Amino acid sequence: MKAVRFNEYGGLDVLKIKDVEAPHAGPGQVRIAVRAAGVNPIDWKLRAGYVHDFMPLTFPAGVGSEAAGIVDEVGAGVTGVAVGDAVFGYGQNTVAEHAVLRAWAHVPDTMPMDVAGGMAVIAETATRILDQVHLKPGETLLIAGAAGGVGTAVIQLARQRGAIVIGTASAPKHAYLRELGAIPTTYEPGLAARVRELAPLGVNAALDLAGAGLIPELIAIVGDPARVVSIADVTAPHHGAAFSARSAEHPEHAFAEVARLYREGAFQLRIEQTFPMEHIARAQEVSAAGRVSGKLVIIMD
Numbered sequence: 001m002k003a004v005r006f007n008e009y010g011g012l013d014v015l016k017i018k019d020v021e022a023p024h025a026g027p028g029q030v031r032i033a034v035r036a037a038g039v040n041p042i043d044w045k046l047r048a049g050y051v052h053d054f055m056p057l058t059f060p061a062g063v064g065s066e067a068a069g070i071v072d073e074v075g076a077g078v079t080g081v082a083v084g085d086a087v088f089g090y091g092q093n094t095v096a097e098h099a100v101l102r103a104w105a106h107v108p109d110t111m112p113m114d115v116a117g118g119m120a121v122i123a124e125t126a127t128r129i130l131d132q133v134h135l136k137p138g139e140t141l142l143i144a145g146a147a148g149g150v151g152t153a154v155i156q157l158a159r160q161r162g163a164i165v166i167g168t169a170s171a172p173k174h175a176y177l178r179e180l181g182a183i184p185t186t187y188e189p190g191l192a193a194r195v196r197e198l199a200p201l202g203v204n205a206a207l208d209l210a211g212a213g214l215i216p217e218l219i220a221i222v223g224d225p226a227r228v229v230s231i232a233d234v235t236a237p238h239h240g241a242a243f244s245a246r247s248a249e250h251p252e253h254a255f256a257e258v259a260r261l262y263r264e265g266a267f268q269l270r271i272e273q274t275f276p277m278e279h280i281a282r283a284q285e286v287s288a289a290g291r292v293s294g295k296l297v298i299i300m301d
C-alpha cells in the first residue's frame, strides 16, 4: 500500500510517499481502508523533532493519529463492528491507504467522511480537558485559542454541558466563534479587563489551547490554578496549573458522544481545506502556520 514515511527528523522535505506492507488488525483492533485522515499540529511537531524528549520516534516513521474509513479487517476479540462498516477513531500512521485503529465509533450516515476523518483527536481532547476542569452547568469557561480544531470541539461540548463560553481568537474569526456558541474576544494584552466586562460575575475555569505564555494570566482570571488546564504549554505545572497530554485509554465514549450530537445537528466541524496524500507536506505547512479554523484533512482516492 502507499503511505507517508520519513526516515529522519527534519523539514517538510523529509516526508515521502512509500510502498510499504499494509498493517493488520491485532487483538482488539480493526483495520480500515482509509478515506480521510485528520492533520494535527502534533504531526509536524513530531516530524521536526520538537517533542523528541517525551515522544521519541523510531524510523522509518509514519504520519497521522486519526482517520475515518471502511473496516476491512476485524481483530480477535472485537465485537460490535463488521467488515464494511464506516468508522472513525484513533490509530497510528493513518496517512496511508490502510490503517489500524485502536479505538473507534461508527460514522453517522449524515457525517461526510472528511469530517469523520478530523473528528477523533478533537472529540477526545475536548472531552478529556473539560472533565479535568470539572465544568458544571451554569459556570463560565474561558478558552484561549478557541478557533482551531480543539477549540471548535471544546466550545460546543462546553455549551452542551450548560456552560457560558468566552473564547479568544483574532478578530476575523469572531463570527466563527459566535456560530459555535462562544462569546469572542481578542487575545491582545488586557485580556483580564476584557473578560471582566464580558463576565462580571467571574470565570470559573480556563483552558489554554494556544500555548502563548498565558498561564499566569489565566490563573489570575480564574483565581484557582486547579481549574486551569493547558494542552499546549508544558510550563503550566510550574504555575500550579495542569498540562494534559495523555489521550484517554478508552476514548470510545467521547467519539460516540460527538457522533450522537452530530446526528442530532448539535455538533459541527468545519473542514477548512482537504489535500491528497501526495500533498502531505503542504498540509503540514498550513497547519504549522497556526491559522486554521476547524480542521485540515488528507483525503484518499
Ligand SMILES: NC(=O)c1ccc[n+]([C@@H]2O[C@H](COP(=O)([O-])OP(=O)(O)OC[C@H]3O[C@@H](n4cnc5c(N)ncnc54)[C@H](OP(=O)(O)O)[C@@H]3O)[C@@H](O)[C@H]2O)c1
Pocket (backbone or CB within 6 Å): 040, 041, 042, 121, 125, 144, 145, 146, 147, 148, 149, 150, 151, 168, 169, 170, 171, 173, 187, 209, 210, 211, 212, 230, 231, 232, 244, 245, 246, 247, 287, 290, 291, 292, 293, 294
Ligand atoms: N496535549 C494534548 O493532548 C493535545 C491534543 C490536541 C492538540 N494539542 C495542542 O493544542 C494546540 C491546539 O491544537 P489545535 O488542533 O486546536 O490547533 P490548530 O487547529 O492548529 O489551532 C489553530 C488556531 O490557533 C489560534 N491561535 C494561534 N495563536 C494564538 C494565540 N496566541 N492566541 C489565541 N489563539 C491563537 C489561531 O487563531 P487565530 O488565527 O485567530 O490566531 C487558529 O485558529 C496545539 O499546540 C496542539 O499541538 C495538544
